[in-house]
Amino acid sequence: MTNAPEPQPRASLPSQYAPAEVESARYERWVADGRFRAETDSDKPAYCIVIPPPNVTGNLHVGHAFEHTLIDTVIRRKRMQGFEALWQPGMDHAGIATQNVVERKLASEGVSRHDLGREAFVEKVWQWKEESGGQILDQMKRLGDSVDWDRERFTMDEGLSRAVRTIFKRLYDDELIYRAERIINWCPRCQTAISDIEVDHSDDDGELVSIRYGDGENAIVVATTRAETMLGDTAVAVHPGDERYRHLVGTEIELPLTGRRIPIVADEHVDPEFGTGAVKVTPAHDPNDFEIGRRHGLPSITVMDERAVITAHGPFLGLDRFEARPAIVAALREQGRIVAEKRPYVHAVGHCSRCKTTIEPRLSKQWFVKVAPLAKEAGDAVRDGRVKVSPPEMEKRYFAWVDNLHDWCISRQLWWGHRIPIWHGPNGEQVCLAEGEEPPAGYVQDPDVLDTWFSSALWPFSTMGWPDETPDLAKFYPNAILLTGYDILFFWVARMMMFGLYAFKDAEPAKAIPFGEIVLHGMVRDQFGKKMSKSFGNTIDPIEWMDRYGADSLRFTLALGANPGVDVPIGEDWVQASRNFCNKLWNATRFALISGATTEGELPAAEGLSTPDRWILSRLNHTIAAVDEFYADYEFAKLSDTLRHFAWDDVCDWYLELIKPVLAEGGVAAERTRRVLGEVLETLLRLLHPLIPFVTEELWLALTRGDQLGESVMTAPWPAPREAYLDDVAEARVTAIQRVVGEIRRFRSDQGVKPSQRVSTRLTGLDSAGIGGDEALIRALARLGEPGDDFAETASLAIDGDVTVAFDTRGTIDVAAERARLAKDRTAAEKELEQCRRKLGNEGFLGKAPENVVAGIREREAAAAAAIERITAALAALPEG
RNA sequence: GCGCGCGUAGCUCAGUGGGAGAGCAUCCGCCUUACAAGCGGAGGGUCGCAGGUUCGAAACCUGCCGCGCGCACCA
Numbered sequence: 001m002t003n004a005p006e007p008q009p010r011a012s013l014p015s016q017y018a019p020a021e022v023e024s025a026r027y028e029r030w031v032a033d034g035r036f037r038a039e040t041d042s043d044k045p046a047y048c049i050v051i052p053p054p055n056v057t058g059n060l061h062v063g064h065a066f067e068h069t070l071i072d073t074v075i076r077r078k079r080m081q082g083f084e085a086l087w088q089p090g091m092d093h094a095g096i097a098t099q100n101v102v103e104r105k106l107a108s109e110g111v112s113r114h115d116l117g118r119e120a121f122v123e124k125v126w127q128w129k130e131e132s133g134g135q136i137l138d139q140m141k142r143l144g145d146s147v148d149w150d151r152e153r154f155t156m157d158e159g160l161s162r163a164v165r166t167i168f169k170r171l172y173d174d175e176l177i178y179r180a181e182r183i184i185n186w187c188p189r190c191q192t193a194i195s196d197i198e199v200d201h202s203d204d205d206g207e208l209v210s211i212r213y214g215d216g217e218n219a220i221v222v223a224t225t226r227a228e229t230m231l232g233d234t235a236v237a238v239h240p241g242d243e244r245y246r247h248l249v250g251t252e253i254e255l256p257l258t259g260r261r262i263p264i265v266a267d268e269h270v271d272p273e274f275g276t277g278a279v280k281v282t283p284a285h286d287p288n289d290f291e292i293g294r295r296h297g298l299p300s301i302t303v304m305d306e307r308a309v310i311t312a313h314g315p316f317l318g319l320d321r322f323e324a325r326p327a328i329v330a331a332l333r334e335q336g337r338i339v340a341e342k343r344p345y346v347h348a349v350g351h352c353s354r355c356k357t358t359i360e361p362r363l364s365k366q367w368f369v370k371v372a373p374l375a376k377e378a379g380d381a382v383r384d385g386r387v388k389v390s391p392p393e394m395e396k397r398y399f400a401w402v403d404n405l406h407d408w409c410i411s412r413q414l415w416w417g418h419r420i421p422i423w424h425g426p427n428g429e430q431v432c433l434a435e436g437e438e439p440p441a442g443y444v445q446d447p448d449v450l451d452t453w454f455s456s457a458l459w460p461f462s463t464m465g466w467p468d469e470t471p472d473l474a475k476f477y478p479n480a481i482l483l484t485g486y487d488i489l490f491f492w493v494a495r496m497m498m499f500g501l502y503a504f505k506d507a508e509p510a511k512a513i514p515f516g517e518i519v520l521h522g523m524v525r526d527q528f529g530k531k532m533s534k535s536f537g538n539t540i541d542p543i544e545w546m547d548r549y550g551a552d553s554l555r556f557t558l559a560l561g562a563n564p565g566v567d568v569p570i571g572e573d574w575v576q577a578s579r580n581f582c583n584k585l586w587n588a589t590r591f592a593l594i595s596g597a598t599t600e601g602e603l604p605a606a607e608g609l610s611t612p613d614r615w616i617l618s619r620l621n622h623t624i625a626a627v628d629e630f631y632a633d634y635e636f637a638k639l640s641d642t643l644r645h646f647a648w649d650d651v652c653d654w655y656l657e658l659i660k661p662v663l664a665e666g667g668v669a670a671e672r673t674r675r676v677l678g679e680v681l682e683t684l685l686r687l688l689h690p691l692i693p694f695v696t697e698e699l700w701l702a703l704t705r706g707d708q709l710g711e712s713v714m715t716a717p718w719p720a721p722r723e724a725y726l727d728d729v730a731e732a733r734v735t736a737i738q739r740v741v742g743e744i745r746r747f748r749s750d751q752g753v754k755p756s757q758r759v760s761t762r763l764t765g766l767d768s769a770g771i772g773g774d775e776a777l778i779r780a781l782a783r784l785g786e787p788g789d790d791f792a793e794t795a796s797l798a799i800d801g802d803v804t805v806a807f808d809t810r811g812t813i814d815v816a817a818e819r820a821r822l823a824k825d826r827t828a829a830e831k832e833l834e835q836c837r838r839k840l841g842n843e844g845f846l847g848k849a850p851e852n853v854v855a856g857i858r859e860r861e862a863a864a865a866a867a868i869e870r871i872t873a874a875l876a877a878l879p880e881g
Numbered sequence: 882g883c884g885c886g887c888g889u890a891g892c893u894c895a896g897u898g899g900g901a902g903a904g905c906a907u908c909c910g911c912c913u914u915a916c917a918a919g920c921g922g923a924g925g926g927u928c929g930c931a932g933g934u935u936c937g938a939a940a941c942c943u944g945c946c947g948c949g950c951g952c953a954c955c956a
Contacts, residue, residue: 013915015915015916016916016918017916017918208956222956223956224956225955225956226956237956270956271954271955271956274955274956275956276956278956279956280956281956286956288954288956289956347955348954348955393885393886396884396885397884397885397950397951397952400884400885400951400952401951401952404952404953486950486951487950487951490951525893527892527893527905528892528893529892529893529894529949531949560904561893561894563894563895565886566886566887566894567949567950568893569892569893569894570893571892571893571905573892573904573905573906574893574904574905576905576918577904577905577918579918580916580918580919581918582918583916583918583919584915584916584918584919586915586916586918587915587916587918587919588915588916589915590915590916591915591916592915593915594915595915637894637895638895641895641903641904644904645903652915652916653920656915742922745921745922746921746922746923748921748922749909749910749921749922749923750922750923752909752910753910754910754911754913755910755911755913755920755921756911756913783913783921832900835900836900839899839936839937842936842937843936844935844936844937845899845936845937846936847936848935848936848937849899849936849937850899853899853937856899856900857899857900860900
């Protein structure tokens with residue numbers, strides 16, 4: 001296939017896991033073996049997720065790492081479950097960002113894009129993309145993303161571009177795309193229009209200046225934060241019900257500095273409570289003013305160019321908007337027209353989300369999508385359950401957006417992107433051409449390109465060959481889920497919904513949605529729950545952490561924090577803990593291998609197995625069932641924690657310790673246990689594989705000898721719970737053993753007995769506690785010695801009324817420590833008793849609480865009373881001082 | 882301004898009507914031959930505040946305080 005290096009099979013494992021030694025070779029092997037490939041003609045049911053396309057200029061940040069971990073986990077499990085699982089990779093062309101990158105590069109060579117011309121510039125961008133773009137793709141490999149690389153797509157590919165042109169034409173013909181002169185968000189630095197959601201608002205320090213317009217009785221005072229726009233004022237507006245100004249409505253006043261005369265109009269939009277209740281109206285530079293202007297037939301006077309430099313004739317001509325502002329205020333002050341000034345005046349200011357430049361509302365001719373009918377469909381698809389939102393609380397946000405959409409400005413004054421398929425005729429005609437059609441002579445194509453999200457919105461099906469009816473679409477569409485951040489809900493999820501529903505509106509219902517479920521995750525935050533930001537200096541580099549701790553550690557940490565729809569904090573301590581967990585697994589497997597664990601042959605029936613074997617198999621099967629349930633709700637944190645708990649606490653801390661004596665004993669019992677041990681570990685590795693693919697593959701191959709057979713845990717079946725191995729009796733028994741061992745360990749620790757010291761003891765009452773046959777196990781785990789002929793009891797420990805442990809501590813009993821321990825236990829028991837008695841003395845409780853609850857409290861009361869009696873006796877039996 | 886969410890151990894978070902939990906951090910003791918990236922043990926919380934519903938509230942309701950987020954407006 002390829003010449004990917006062959007990872008070396010391991011005869012034995014070193015005592016520490018070294019991720020760096022296995023990860024990259026393992027990934028290349030997976031790719032070489034075609035493990036990630038999805039076959040269109042497969043008989044298996046399809047399960048497809050398209051990658052939320054990353055930006056071609058981007059690098060893998062921890063947010064990607066988080067999202068990809070979750071998607072990869074889902075995809076790997078589905079693959080193991082027997083689905084033809086496709087994770088579709090690719091990138092979007094990021095119009096503004098990419099053009100910026102290439103323009104900056106050119107600028108450093110002293111060249112502008114205009115020097116090159118459109119065609120040559122676009123050629124340069126493609127060249128840049130080939131040489132430097134898409135670094136994120138290699139970084140995804142570090143993470144272990146099991147995407148089908150043979151299907152990589154880019155929004156500017158010919159096929160995807162055809163999808164863009166096709167849907168544009170359809171929308172245009174359906175009159176859902178139109179061109180209009182409107183106030184749009186203009187970035188004077190990027191020199192393009194941007195959509196509402198590409199504007200970030202922040203509360204900034206500004207100024208509020210009150211200016212007197214007109215003179216004498218007709219004077220009226222307006223307040224503004226943008227004095228420079230007054231050059232373009234074409235009216236002053238007041239509220240129609242405002243008595244103060246009623247007599248002025250319909251009159252004209254002189255606009256200072258310009259000599260122009262402007263009318264005073266009455267408009268409902270004006271808030272009479274704010275400021276003086278009078279507003280200057282600049283229709284060409286403010287969206288609200290534009291609306292007022294429309295209602296009153298006012299002219300729009302543009303006073304700035306596309307770089308936000310003043311174009312109005314006069315002394316301010318050529319000044320930047322921020323230079324013009326103080327200059328104009330100064331000029332007005334000179335005329336005595338400034339009646340009040342407030343600085344700083346904090347108000348919301350929009351910034352370009354790409355370059356942070358202050359947005360300039362600008363009157364210009366742009367292309368828009370008429371979203372109302374599309375958004376209605378997008379809302380309805382969720383409302384009527386065709387598309388599910390997970391977690392469901394997020395629906396509200398979705399509806400709030402989709403039900404209140406403004407039309408979407410889709411034209412961008414850029415060169416990099418999909419050029420709008422409209423040709424303009426010499427007399428203002430416009431025609432939208434279908435594929436293969438030639439424009440009439442003399443027509444020129446619209447110079448603008450489309451918003452990048454216009455093409456991203458098609459991603460769920462353009463990647464599969466739409467508008468052709470391809471086998472891929474037949475097999476994999478609609479996508480099973482779209483998994484992405486809640487912050488992206490509006491950026492492309494809603495748009496994918498709108499376009500997906502529109503493009504497939506005539507398809508059969510099962511095909512008419514882009515995905516069955518929208519799964520939303522939170523944002524990655526730092527270890528204190530703070531938002532990560534470069535200025536705050538709390539960002540982390542996922543690559544660096546993978547270098548240090550391995551990809552699995554990063555993945556597991558992120559998965560452990562992934563509560564649905566909730567932000568996930570991450571810190572280095574936690575990645576370290578995950579690294580430790582991987583190492584724990586490593587060593588558990590190492591122990592298994594040393595102990596001769598096997599995965600070959602039938603698993604013995606439960607009846608023939610020891611208590612620990614039956615217990616761990618029961619726990620394993622409960623764990624499988626729990627994990628499956630958590631997956632159904634995308635509860636990654638809970639399923640990860642469940643698996644960690646099972647692996648570390650049940651398997652490593654208890655099971656392995658419980659079977660050591662059995663293995664040492666040898667014989668048939670040991671043989672059965674070796675088989676169970678192999679089964680438990682092998683299943684655990686399969687369960688963990690979607691979360692931590694690298695270490696599990698390494699260990700699974702070592703454990704199953706699968707490396708010699710060309711196998712992979714990736715294609716091993718996902719575990720199914722086996723009810724025959726659920727065993728309440730064994731679980732109760734081990735719980736009792738754990739209780740006894742725990743109490744003995746506490747006694748030892750309180751007494752300062754060294755872990756290495758075998759304390760001579762005599763155990764009684766194990767039979768009545770139901771663990772009569774388990775004395776040897778208890779002795780091993782609690783490190784107890786057999787009582788000799790000279791056994792002399794120096795201390796006694798009563799556990800839960802049944803079991804008594806008599807210790808011969810050879811006179812070294814620490815009476816004070818023991819008294820303190822017993823006193824503490826008695827206090828706890830007394831508190832418990834008091835609580836129980838209070839409830840049982842309450843007639844309301846006895847009368848209304850369910851029987852089983854009352855019975856439970858009675859049991860607890862009895863247990864507490866017995867404990868107090870026992871402890872009191874033990875205290876009395878202690879020697880003095 | 883409208884809406885949503887959150888407030889539980891030092892930190893980060895689970896826990897949605899019946900004995901306050903986890904991981905990390907802290908303290909004590911251990912190299913007990915899978916693992917010191919480990920093992921055993923321990924300490925630590927009036928569950929934001931105040932009312933209410935209930936036999937019973939961390940959980941349900943109301944109000945308040947604090948924090949975060951989204952949307953709109955901000956002349």
